[in-house]
Amino acid sequence: MRLLLMGAPGAGKGTQAVFIKNAYNIPHISTGDMFRSAIKNATPLGIMAKSYIDKGLLVPDSVTIGLVKERLSEADCIGGFILDGFPRNLFQAEELDKILAELGVKLDACLNIDVDQKVLTDRIVGRRVCPKCGASFHIENLKPQVEGICDYCGAELIQRKDDTLETVTPRLEVYNTSTAPLLDYYKKQGILKCVDGEGEVEQIFANILKALGEKND
Numbered sequence: 409m410r411l412l413l414m415g416a417p418g419a420g421k422g423t424q425a426v427f428i429k430n431a432y433n434i435p436h437i438s439t440g441d442m443f444r445s446a447i448k449n450a451t452p453l454g455i456m457a458k459s460y461i462d463k464g465l466l467v468p469d470s471v472t473i474g475l476v477k478e479r480l481s482e483a484d485c486i487g488g489f490i491l492d493g494f495p496r497n498l499f500q501a502e503e504l505d506k507i508l509a510e511l512g513v514k515l516d517a518c519l520n521i522d523v524d525q526k527v528l529t530d531r532i533v534g535r536r537v538c539p540k541c542g543a544s545f546h547i548e549n550l551k552p553q554v555e556g557i558c559d560y561c562g563a564e565l566i567q568r569k570d571d572t573l574e575t576v577t578p579r580l581e582v583y584n585t586s587t588a589p590l591l592d593y594y595k596k597q598g599i600l601k602c603v604d605g606e607g608e609v610e611q612i613f614a615n616i617l618k619a620l621g622e623k624n625d
């Protein structure tokens with residue numbers, strides 16, 4: 409399964425990716441996670457990326473595309489992958505097509521998780537993440553068993569720096585202008601699948617499995 413996971417900030421991509429990854433036994437490649445790891449390690453890439461991410465803007469294409477190309481060429485991607493957060497604009501989508509052609513593979517599906525824009529802000533501002541294993545929780549909707557502690561690895565949960573009210577607005581604007589038009593790009597390729605991203609996490613995952621099991625148009 410070679411899958412693109414699309415959806416606005418806060419749509420639940422990271423939450424669902426954990427389940428999809430386990431179901432298909434394929435790596436979850438999140439450009440956001442790659443940047444956050446570089447920021448944590450204060451690498452030159454991280455320092456540069458931080459200046460964009462903290463403002464809710466996209467990291468420049470020249471950097472992001474190279475990063476994805478390198479990652480998709482690694483051995484664990486031979487059997488498939490989930491690409492989460494890439495591509496985010498038309499140029500990235502066209503470059504991804506070239507990368508995949510060079511690797512001699514094709515996408516099986518582009519899965520869009522659809523959530524009303526009004527719900528997204530609450531989800532983002534209330535999100536808490538595990539800095540160790542990457543699991544995602546919410547202070548109201550998806551509470552960890554012990555407040556502030558990751559259910560999976562026991563690390564202390566944190567709030568992402570770009571999960572503030574001020575940063576949500578530019579992030580949603582960037583999504584609407586640059587990323588949302590890609591849904592049409594993948595619809596034309598005949599691989600777009602859409603699921604409703606509101607409701608119980610488990611039910612959404614069941615709908616995702618169903619959508620992925622359906623034949624492309």
Ligand code: AP5
Nearest residue numbers: 417418419420421422423439440466467493531535545546
């Ligand atoms: P990235 O990390 O990709 O963030 P994003 O796309 O903004 O998406 P999020 O991680 O915010 O949300 P999500 O959909 O994963 O939702 P989650 O499952 O956590 O990118 C961050 C930044 O990096 C970008 O802004 C950009 O600067 C840069 N970047 C990344 N890729 C780039 C690229 N290709 N080019 C250039 N720059 C790039 O869920 C959200 C919350 O809701 C959680 O609290 C969760 O518990 C809760 N929740 C989930 N599902 C449900 C549900 N069903 N019901 C109730 N609550 C739920």
